[in-house]
Amino acid sequence: MTEPEPAATASADGASAGVSISGLHKSYGDNEVLKGISMTVRPGEVVCLIGASGSGKSTLLRCVNRLEDPNAGTITVGSFETTHPDVDLDAMRRHIGMVFQQFNLFPHLSVLENCTITPRRVLKQATSEAEAEAMVQLRRVGLEDFAQRRPDQLSGGQQQRVAIARALTMRPQLMLFDEPTSALDPETVGDVLAIMRQLAEAGMTMLVVTHEMGFAREVADRVVFMDKGLVVEEGPAADVIGNPQQPRTQDFLRRVLNPTGVDLEA
Numbered sequence: 001m002t003e004p005e006p007a008a009t010a011s012a013d014g015a016s017a018g019v020s021i022s023g024l025h026k027s028y029g030d031n032e033v034l035k036g037i038s039m040t041v042r043p044g045e046v047v048c049l050i051g052a053s054g055s056g057k058s059t060l061l062r063c064v065n066r067l068e069d070p071n072a073g074t075i076t077v078g079s080f081e082t083t084h085p086d087v088d089l090d091a092m093r094r095h096i097g098m099v100f101q102q103f104n105l106f107p108h109l110s111v112l113e114n115c116t117i118t119p120r121r122v123l124k125q126a127t128s129e130a131e132a133e134a135m136v137q138l139r140r141v142g143l144e145d146f147a148q149r150r151p152d153q154l155s156g157g158q159q160q161r162v163a164i165a166r167a168l169t170m171r172p173q174l175m176l177f178d179e180p181t182s183a184l185d186p187e188t189v190g191d192v193l194a195i196m197r198q199l200a201e202a203g204m205t206m207l208v209v210t211h212e213m214g215f216a217r218e219v220a221d222r223v224v225f226m227d228k229g230l231v232v233e234e235g236p237a238a239d240v241i242g243n244p245q246q247p248r249t250q251d252f253l254r255r256v257l258n259p260t261g262v263d264l265e266a
């Protein structure tokens, strides 16, 4: 299969790819987790996926870069049809950075080595070239002075910032974030969200699964609310979070924004 240049718009890093998802179904055995999802992320746009635990958000994200194989439907990222049986998965994944809840850094490697290993192995970059790029990205996340440390010498928030820098060394056209702050101490969450905000402002296309409603409200161009494998409501954050129309969205937000049920107005 040939690889035409991905459709892209200019961004601070060169290019941003859009995502188009159509009629996506995914089951694990008898459990139908995605029941026909269609949505788009335009180049340079930030879309936050919100929804209750188990609604299928991670599964959707993992289908985008084919960590999961959907049962039906199509997904395109730029000009890559990621669901095509003949798609070159390695070539496709070079364009897609992914940041997980757990940072998945190699514990025995330095921060710098964690950021150079993939460009050296996959892009066959010389060590000097890979290190120069890694330092650019570590500077971007404010960790250039930590390059020689091992992950266990960093806080959770710092480790997540390394994971973001590591993804950026591949100069991706799309970044997928799966609850990137859920495993962090509260005081480090803001640092990670600030980096994500900078990326958004630089024009990176981002699809973000998050429970951070403040981030979604302030940074997302659009918010998609999922429930039980379906998109229930989507639109600008001010609408979906600020003035939800669907009862299921209203219930979810009531639980998330005021989990104790205490009447805060009283």
Ligand SMILES: Nc1ncnc2c1ncn2[C@@H]1O[C@H](COP(=O)(O)OP(=O)(O)OP(=O)(O)O)[C@@H](O)[C@H]1O
Residues within 6 Å of the ligand: 028, 031, 033, 051, 052, 053, 054, 055, 056, 057, 058, 059, 060
């Ligand atoms: N590898 C798997 N094998 C079997 N079932 C799975 C697998 N991954 C997810 N599931 C199931 O799919 C459903 C959706 O899970 P998913 O992680 O996509 O939801 P989510 O909305 O991201 O939830 P959370 O917010 O808790 O991460 C759940 O019922 C889950 O148990």
